[in-house]
Amino acid sequence: MLLTTEPAIDKAPFDHISFDLCSRRKDVMLMSADLSKYTQIVRVKKELPDQHLDVGMAEQNLISVAAGVSKAGYVPIATTFACYATRRAYDQMLICMGTSPHTNVVIGFTPGIANPARIHHQAAEDLGMIRAIPNATVIDPMDVTDFKQALDVAVDTPGLVYLRGHRGDTPVLLDDSKFKFELGKTYALHTGNDNRNGIGIIATGHATQWALEASGLLQERGIEHSVLHVPTIKPVNEIEVSDYCFAHGQIVTIENHNIVTGLGSLVTEIVSNIGRGPRITRLGIPDVWAPGGTLPYIRSQLALDAPALAKKIEAIGNGE
Amino acid sequence: MENNATPRISELELMATKIRRNVLDICMQRGGYAGQGVALADIAACLYFDEMRADDNNWYHDRFVLSNGHDAIMTYGALAEQGAYSMEELRSYNADGTKIDQSPIEGQLGFEITAGSLGQGPSQAAGIAYAERLKGTDKRIYCLFSDGELQEGNVWEAAMFAGHQQLSNLVYIIDNNDLQATGATKDVLGVEPVPEKFESFGFAAKRINGNSIAEILTAFEQARNTTDKPFVIVCDTLLFAGVDCIQAVLPNAHYVAKASADWQAGLQELDEKLSRFSANQQ
Numbered sequence: 001m002l003l004t005t006e007p008a009i010d011k012a013p014f015d016h017i018s019f020d021l022c023s024r025r026k027d028v029m030l031m032s033a034d035l036s037k038y039t040q041i042v043r044v045k046k047e048l049p050d051q052h053l054d055v056g057m058a059e060q061n062l063i064s065v066a067a068g069v070s071k072a073g074y075v076p077i078a079t080t081f082a083c084y085a086t087r088r089a090y091d092q093m094l095i096c097m098g099t100s101p102h103t104n105v106v107i108g109f110t111p112g113i114a115n116p117a118r119i120h121h122q123a124a125e126d127l128g129m130i131r132a133i134p135n136a137t138v139i140d141p142m143d144v145t146d147f148k149q150a151l152d153v154a155v156d157t158p159g160l161v162y163l164r165g166h167r168g169d170t171p172v173l174l175d176d177s178k179f180k181f182e183l184g185k186t187y188a189l190h191t192g193n194d195n196r197n198g199i200g201i202i203a204t205g206h207a208t209q210w211a212l213e214a215s216g217l218l219q220e221r222g223i224e225h226s227v228l229h230v231p232t233i234k235p236v237n238e239i240e241v242s243d244y245c246f247a248h249g250q251i252v253t254i255e256n257h258n259i260v261t262g263l264g265s266l267v268t269e270i271v272s273n274i275g276r277g278p279r280i281t282r283l284g285i286p287d288v289w290a291p292g293g294t295l296p297y298i299r300s301q302l303a304l305d306a307p308a309l310a311k312k313i314e315a316i317g318n319g320e
Numbered sequence: 321m322e323n324n325a326t327p328r329i330s331e332l333e334l335m336a337t338k339i340r341r342n343v344l345d346i347c348m349q350r351g352g353y354a355g356q357g358v359a360l361a362d363i364a365a366c367l368y369f370d371e372m373r374a375d376d377n378n379w380y381h382d383r384f385v386l387s388n389g390h391d392a393i394m395t396y397g398a399l400a401e402q403g404a405y406s407m408e409e410l411r412s413y414n415a416d417g418t419k420i421d422q423s424p425i426e427g428q429l430g431f432e433i434t435a436g437s438l439g440q441g442p443s444q445a446a447g448i449a450y451a452e453r454l455k456g457t458d459k460r461i462y463c464l465f466s467d468g469e470l471q472e473g474n475v476w477e478a479a480m481f482a483g484h485q486q487l488s489n490l491v492y493i494i495d496n497n498d499l500q501a502t503g504a505t506k507d508v509l510g511v512e513p514v515p516e517k518f519e520s521f522g523f524a525a526k527r528i529n530g531n532s533i534a535e536i537l538t539a540f541e542q543a544r545n546t547t548d549k550p551f552v553i554v555c556d557t558l559l560f561a562g563v564d565c566i567q568a569v570l571p572n573a574h575y576v577a578k579a580s581a582d583w584q585a586g587l588q589e590l591d592e593k594l595s596r597f598s599a600n601q602q
Binding site: 074 | 425426427432433434436437440443444445446447448449450451452454455473474477478480481484
């Protein structure tokens, strides 16, 4: 399902994804909190103004007005940075959306370390926060194709649906004609020859891109491994995850998120519920305040750049 | 429900008395927010039996959003008269395992949102009002919240939004009883002048005696006639207004335990009022 050609770079994925969706679905209401420019909502604002509502710089109001909109027959998609959607308006997400049967979609942009500003603009804990809400759906897509297809599913999913969004230079890695996003499903992106003695890499969201970069280096070095993409953090197909884990000698999880409460925690919970599983090493933001700067710089500082990840995974394979 | 004819004030006063009696009947089982329910009976009578229009399914065409969940007792008392709930089921209020929550979850009959986390109703009501207007319906949206709730920042985000969007189909009803969980609102964190604050956010505002049927009806009429901005009715109320014998003992009771009120005396006072209504109608 991965494209074999050099990936195209989409400079403004959400502009066309949102415009395409709103053109097809007149019941969708795209909502912003004074960040439409920075989440790249352009065409909907300009060409479909009835389907865009800006509530100003007020995220609690963004989420609770959106919940109201959902009670009048629309499907709201509330957009802002992940840190504001979750940290600033968590109670509104939990109460107004989490307890409602109506579809309420929230997209958190620049999640994890995908923001050049520091702690106040980064969201290292959003996946954990939202997956702790009963019946919520949590999706962390890896590229433009995944993002687009996941959003199509989200607008038809009852209750609170939280997606992490992509903005700016985003690669197209998945073949839209071969990949089909399904809620909960996991996707094998690289399969090794000897799983029992190899390392299973499980990744989500931006970090699946990082896992694929590390995978390239590991393949060059002949390190036995496979890569599984898990876009749905909740409700995940636990059987697929556990089967993958128990088929491998060791597991490494990679996420653009604090290693506390995110994908690594999720995989650990699934495996520990069964018992006697493989060793699991959680890689991601290592429960520290991440620095600001360019994404390559932040990744390098947190040992999440491809060479550092490959080196770490190789060391794990060597028993370290 | 008969909403087609405009009831006379005396009919609504009779209805308010019935609602007060229902509130006491429900709360006397295990305690509850009786003071608020009684105090809001006049507003409930006007809202549910005069102001909100009926639809074709024995329900309401207009929409009511309760923000301060503990005032659900008012809605229960009114909907018992509307026929949506029986008094038998409402008497399980505050019991373990009951479906009659003190602060209901979205989807329970009569409750549009999950109320109780204060400050979130005004925004949701504004969202409903915005979307209903966009759809081109003539539905009017009423949202009840309290003066203590005005201390929540989300309320003012909602007010700024509603004023900016000129949501003239939106009516905020504030239960302004100068009481919150731990004391008088003016002592904990003053919120006055409430009408002027909302006016500065783009609302039309009116302060009324929230226990006067005539003033409530006049305010609703003014709200309907205001076509370019949202409307806020600041209702000055007194806990247990209309049940003198309990009000004299518990004028500031945010929550009333079963053992702390003379419920039978309250019921007797209301039954005597109901008898007088009956005598006057004959």
